[in-house]
Structures are given as structure tokens and as C-alpha cells.
Amino acid sequence: MTIPQDDIRTGALLLAEFTDLRRAFVTDAALNPGEVQELSEHARALSVLPLEFTARRMLLFFPHAESALKMAHAIQVLASHIRGKDPERHSLSARVVLGYGPMNIVNGRAHSIWTHRLTGNISRAPAHTVVALQAFVDALPAGTLSADAQRLGPDLVMLHQPSVDAVETQMASPLMDPGGVFTAITLRVHGRPQVFRIADCPILLGRDKHCAVQLTSETASRTHGRIEYVHGKFQYVDDSRNGTYVLTSSGEEVRLSRDRVVLTGDGALSPGAPLDQQTGEVVRFSCHSSRLGMADESKHDGDTHRLG
Numbered sequence: 001m002t003i004p005q006d007d008i009r010t011g012a013l014l015l016a017e018f019t020d021l022r023r024a025f026v027t028d029a030a031l032n033p034g035e036v037q038e039l040s041e042h043a044r045a046l047s048v049l050p051l052e053f054t055a056r057r058m059l060l061f062f063p064h065a066e067s068a069l070k071m072a073h074a075i076q077v078l079a080s081h082i083r084g085k086d087p088e089r090h091s092l093s094a095r096v097v098l099g100y101g102p103m104n105i106v107n108g109r110a111h112s113i114w115t116h117r118l119t120g121n122i123s124r125a126p127a128h129t130v131v132a133l134q135a136f137v138d139a140l141p142a143g144t145l146s147a148d149a150q151r152l153g154p155d156l157v158m159l160h161q162p163s164v165d166a167v168e169t170q171m172a173s174p175l176m177d178p179g180g181v182f183t184a185i186t187l188r189v190h191g192r193p194q195v196f197r198i199a200d201c202p203i204l205l206g207r208d209k210h211c212a213v214q215l216t217s218e219t220a221s222r223t224h225g226r227i228e229y230v231h232g233k234f235q236y237v238d239d240s241r242n243g244t245y246v247l248t249s250s251g252e253e254v255r256l257s258r259d260r261v262v263l264t265g266d267g268a269l270s271p272g273a274p275l276d277q278q279t280g281e282v283v284r285f286s287c288h289s290s291r292l293g294m295a296d297e298s299k300h301d302g303d304t305h306r307l308g
Contacts, residue, residue, distance in 0.1 A: 008104050009061070012068035012136060015118040016058040016075050016096045017237075019260060030092060031055040035078060042074045057258055059115070065100055065139040069159070072096045072130040079128065095125040098132040098159075100139040116223060119239050121156060123202040123228035130159045185227065185234045185263065187213055188284040196227070201234075203227040205269070205283065217280020219272025227263070234263045234287055242272030263287055 018030035031039075036055050043050065043060060046067040052059035058075075062068040079094040099114040117133060125131040134155045137145065150158045186195050187203070194213065196203050205213040206224040215224060221240040228235045236256070238244040243257040249265030253275060268275060269283040 008102060009063070010102045011100070012062040012065045012139065013099045013101075013103065013114050013118060014058070014060045014062065014068045014071055014096060015098075015115075015122055016060075016072070016094060017122055017260075018056055018079070019093045019095075031082075035082065039075065039078065043071055046071055052258075054258075059118075061103060065098075065136055066141065066144065068098055068136070069130075069140065069144070072098060072159070076128060076130060093127040095122050095127065096130040097122045097125055098130065098136040100133070100136040119223065120202060120204065120226070123226060123230075123237070124152060124156060126158070127230070132157050132159050182232060182234055182264075182287045184288040186286040186288070187227075188286075189213060189215070189281050198229045201227060201229040205271070206240075213283060215271055215281050215283075217271055217278075219278075219280060221271075224271045225269070228260075234285075235260050236263055236269060236285075240272065244272070245270040245274050245278075247275055 032055070036053070039058070040050075040053065043053075047063060048067070048071065049061040050058075051061060060068070060071065062071070075094050075096055079092055082092050083090050097118045099118050101114045103114065121131065121133065131152060134157065137157050145157075145159065152158050184195055184197050185203075186193050188194070196212070200212070203213065204211040204223055204226050205215060205220075206222050207215050207217075207220050208222040211223065219242050221242065224240040225236055225238045225244055228237060236244070236246065237260040238256040238258055240257075243255050246254050246256060246261055247268040247270070248254065248261075249267050254261065255274075263285055264287055266284070266286045269285065270278045271280070271283075273279070275282060
């Protein structure tokens with residue numbers, strides 16, 4: 001499909017993220033090529049404009065809200081089928097969030113407040129569900145919503161609830177281990193600690209004034225990343241153009257690009273550059289277990305720029 005250089009359209013936007021909760025690092029493709037192709041063919045039949053289409057994340061534009069809803073349900077049906085037929089992939093999770101409004105598409109990239117709203121709300125979607133912003137719900141024809149639609153907040157509605165197999169998957173997930181449940185995370189920038197609880201998630205990091213953790217580095221995006229809380233663990237999700245370098249509690253440095261990682265123990269997040277090349281902020285994190293209680297703040301020296 002040929003994409004105009006500068007095109008303003010009004011329609012539905014779908015953001016889907018696929019993760020495998022068995023892994024601490026979700027660096028591998030969550031879907032295999034055949035599964036991606038199956039979704040691609042389904043999307044093509046619905047006249048979709050693909051803005052991002054990978055085995056981990058999909059951002060799709062539809063001219064009609066009904067088409068986006070059909071695609072969202074197709075994604076969840078495929079994920080449920082995968083979990084049912086392959087025991088080794090029982091922890092595959094798909095989250096979908098839907099929005100509706102004007103979209104400025106420049107060189108194949110979407111520029112709209114809706115992309116930020118979808119990114120900010122996908123962490124509020126329970127695993128294996130489809131949620132929608134109110135604007136999307138209003139764009140649907142009367143009588144489209146099923147009786148089991150459930151309001152999650154003033155501007156968020158759950159349209160598709162997890163099936164029995166999905167609920168069992170959540171209960172069986174290794175991330176549900178009671179011994180490893182975290183209830184708070186401390187983030188330090190320029191030596192100033194901020195303690196965040198589960199209710200504070202998602203925690204946005206970036207240059208935008210609305211981000212809970214403010215960054216000023218030129219390598220940081222307006223909304224560079226976010227911290228979500230999933231099954232007793234804090235997860236960092238990179239939403240940036242330049243990626244994020246993560247120093248784990250084991251001392252390994254990993255680059256994330258539109259990817260996510262489970263945060264455990266102490267480590268650091270370096271927006272857009274490796275830690276030894278970072279000229280801006282490095283965000284240190286410390287996860288606190290409900291079993292161990294809060295960590296002793298006095299043990300940290302407050303230097304967020306270098307980790308030695």
C-alpha cells in the first residue's frame with residue numbers, strides 16, 4: 001500500500017503488544033513468522049494501514065472502528081489458540097488498546113495524541129483483553145458492544161475479557177511466585193529518590209512535563225519509556241526512537257528497542273546511550289519485595305550518572 005507523504009485521516013488506531021511471561025527478558029519474537037503472516041492477511045482484508053507490524057508490537061490504523069474491533073478480537077483468538085495447542089507457550093500474553101480520532105501520517109509514521117494515549121493506557125489492560133478509550137466506544141454503531149463490556153475507568157472500557165484458559169495461564173505464570181512479588185520501586189535521578197507503589201503504574205519516563213520521571217537528555221524522547229506492574233513484577237517498556245540501555249541486577253547491560261524487561265533487584269536505565277557513553281541522566285532503580293520490606297535508602301550514594 002502506498003502511503004502519502006503527509007496525510008491527515010480520522011479513524012481507529014489499534015495498539016497490540018505480545019509478551020511471553022516465562023522470560024525475564026522478552027527479547028525474542030513473541031510470535032513466529034507464520035503467526036505474524038496470519039495476522040497480516042487478516043489485517044489486509046480489513047483495509048488496514050500498518051504503521052508498525054512486528055512479532056512483538058503492532059500499531060494499525062483503520063478507517064472504521066468496527067474493522068479495528070474485528071482485528072482486536074482476531075488477535076486474542078490467535079493468542080488463545082497458541083496457548084491451547086502449545087503447552088510451552090502457555091504464558092503468551094496479548095494486550096490490545098483501541099482509540100479513535102484524527103491522525104496525521106507523515107512518511108508512514110503516525111503523529112497524534114492518540115498514539116501517546118494508547119501507549120499510556122495499554123499497561124492498564126489486563127492480560128488477554130481488549131480495552132478501548134471512550135472515543136472509540138462512541139465511534140461504534142449502536143448495539144455493537146457485547147453485554148460483558150466492563151468499565152475500567154472514566155475513559156477506558158474493557159471490550160474483551162480473558163477466557164478460562166487465559167485466567168489459568170495468569171495463575172500458572174512463574175511471575176506469580178509469592179516469594180518474588182514486588183510492591184514498590186525506587187527511582188533515582190540526580191541523586192533524588194522517588195518511591196512509587198503499584199497504584200502509581202504506569203510510571204512514565206521522558207522529557208514531557210506530564211512524565212512522573214523527568215529527563216532532559218537529548219537522547220531521551222518525550223515519552224521515552226514506562227514502568228508497568230504485571231503479575232507481581234515491575235516491567236520497563238521502551239517506547240522511544242533511540243532505545244534504552246538497561247543494567248540488570250546481574251551486571252548485564254542490554255539494549256531495548258520497543259521491548260520490555262522485568263526489573264528485579266537494583267539496576268539502571270540509560271535512555272538512548274550505553275551507560276559508559278551517557279552524558280545525560282541515568283535512572284537507577286531498586287525493587288522492593290513485600291517479603292523483605294523497603295530497602296535501606298542509606299546504602300545508596302545517590303550518583304545516578306555513573307555506576308561503578
